[in-house]
Amino acid sequence: MFGKKAQPPIKSLIAHGTRVEGNVNFTEGLRVDGEVIGNVQALTEEPSMLVISEAAAVQGEIQADHVIVNGVVRGPVHARELLELQPKARIEGDVSYRALEMHQGAVISGQLRPLEGLEEKPLLKLAANNL
Numbered sequence: 001m002f003g004k005k006a007q008p009p010i011k012s013l014i015a016h017g018t019r020v021e022g023n024v025n026f027t028e029g030l031r032v033d034g035e036v037i038g039n040v041q042a043l044t045e046e047p048s049m050l051v052i053s054e055a056a057a058v059q060g061e062i063q064a065d066h067v068i069v070n071g072v073v074r075g076p077v078h079a080r081e082l083l084e085l086q087p088k089a090r091i092e093g094d095v096s097y098r099a100l101e102m103h104q105g106a107v108i109s110g111q112l113r114p115l116e117g118l119e120e121k122p123l124l125k126l127a128a129n130n131l
Contacts, residue, residue, distance in 0.1 A: 007066065008047045016055050023060070030064075032056040032071070039063075039075075054088050069106075080115070 010029035014020055018034035027043050031051040035058075042048030042064035050064040056071035067079040070086035076093040077083065083097040087105035094110040102108075 008049050010049065010051065014056075026050075032058060036060065044080075052089075054086075076110070 008028040010031050012026055012030045014024070014030070014032045014034045014036060016033040020034070020036045021038060023038040024030070024036055024040045025043060026040075027046060027048065029049040029051070030040070030042075031053065032040070033053045033056050035056065037059045039060040040050060040058055040062050042050060047066075048064045049066040050062065050068070052058060052062075052067075052069045052071045052073060054070045058072070059074045061075045061078070062073060063078040063080075065079070065081045066084075067077060067082070068084040068086065069077070069089040069091065071088070072090045074092045077091055077095045079097040082099045082101070083095065085091070085100075085102040085106035085108070087103045089106040091107070092109045094113065095108055096113040096115055098115045100112070100114075
């Protein structure tokens with residue numbers, strides 16, 4: 001999905017120092033630098049991106065196509081396409097994803113569940129086989 005098309009633009013921001021209590025629904029892109037107590041969900045009609053920055057905290061369920069986490073999430077995370085966990089990511093909850101990129105230092109306290117229906121996987125060759 002994201003390899004062929006440009007990623008959706010970040011059009012909304014929950015700024016540092018802002019606290020939202022309640023569910024947040026968004027389209028296209030959302031960046032969270034503050035705190036959200038409630039679910040954060042992208043509407044599914046179009047591609048979506050959610051960024052949880054290093055200073056952010058979310059207590060609730062997260063659902064979007066492309067999710068980037070570098071802050072704290074207490075609740076389940078559902079990335080319909082790609083989940084990127086940056087070095088300071090802390091997730092306390094189950095995680096589902098189609099593709100996962102996890103940097104050293106990121107922590108997940110929960111179960112990892114890859115989504116079914118993956119497209120054809122690339123064939124990997126071990127470097128040792130080429131000797």
